[in-house]
Amino acid sequence: MRAPRVVVAGSANMDLVATAPVLPRPGETVLGKDFAMVPGGKGANQAIAAARAGASCAFLGAIGSDSFGVTLKARLAASGVDSAHARVVYGSSGVALVVVDGGGENTIVATPGANAAFTSLTEAELSTVRGADVLVAQLEIPVETVTEAALAARAAGVRVLLNAAPARVLPAELLDAVDLLVVNEGEALTISGRGREDRGALLSMVPRAVVTMGDEGAWYGDRDGTSVHVPAFKVDTVDSTAAGDAFSGALAVAWGEGREMVEAVRWACAAGAACARHLGASVSLPQRAEIDALFASAA
DSSP: OOOOEEEEEOOOEEEEEEEOSSOOOTTOOOOOOEEEEEEEOHHHHHHHHHHHTTOEEEEEOEEESSHHHHHHHHHHHHTTOBOTTOEEESSOOEEEEEEEOTTSOEEEEEEOGGGGGOOSOOHHHHHHHHTOSEEEEOSSSOHHHHHHHHHHHHHTTOEEEEEOOSOOOOOHHHHTTOSEEEEEHHHHHHHHSOOGGGGGGGGGTOSEEEEEOGGGOEEEEETTSOEEEEOOOOOOOSOOTTHHHHHHHHHHHHHHTTOOHHHHHHHHHHHHHHHHTSSSSGGGOOOHHHHHHHHHHTO
């Protein structure tokens, strides 16, 4: 079977993570314990997730001309992602400054850096989108760019998966081009204005929707009348940071392979659970064999 062609238009960030006994108050300096520099960003994470899950994957986005950009591009390449069209923008890459205390609470300052410069797609970028089986996008880049990519995909008959995170009210032009919306419960509430009791409100906006619910699994619904709760896979969770990105990347692969949608969501749930068994963000995204093994264990 031919590997599905997945194109991800999204963000790439360098996460600078420090751990400390307590979070500093304004004007206070505290002595930290550990530090890690972790390549991330929802776009880069989902591209890596799709590649590891079995896709032929290309990443469209912008990275800085700094050393972080070199590391981000190297991580994409090492993970089998085609980053030939990733722009290099003079200045800083996207950066997230994260401090985590002993109880797991954190403070985060995120600066978009080069991600904010990912605007007005080039013809080469649009051609890459048109050659995909599935376009995957998120909202950590300008929404105008997401809309442009989605419209190009729709015109070319390419399916569009939008992971609408971070949540915001979405323009009608973008929603009209989305085939599958993936959100968590908080994002669903922001987008539709309706809570768990009325997930079907999302289907007045898009033809198919998935709402992820952490250790409760996921809900899938479509305009053909399907409304299904897909249970979570039970694992010993170590770090759920990138589980949502693993889910979205794997779902794009399963959809591109032509799997029936409920099965595709179940396989994506297995990917998210497999990811949560490991510490770290992009480093924890699972390979296809690990997803398949966990998926088969619950068959």
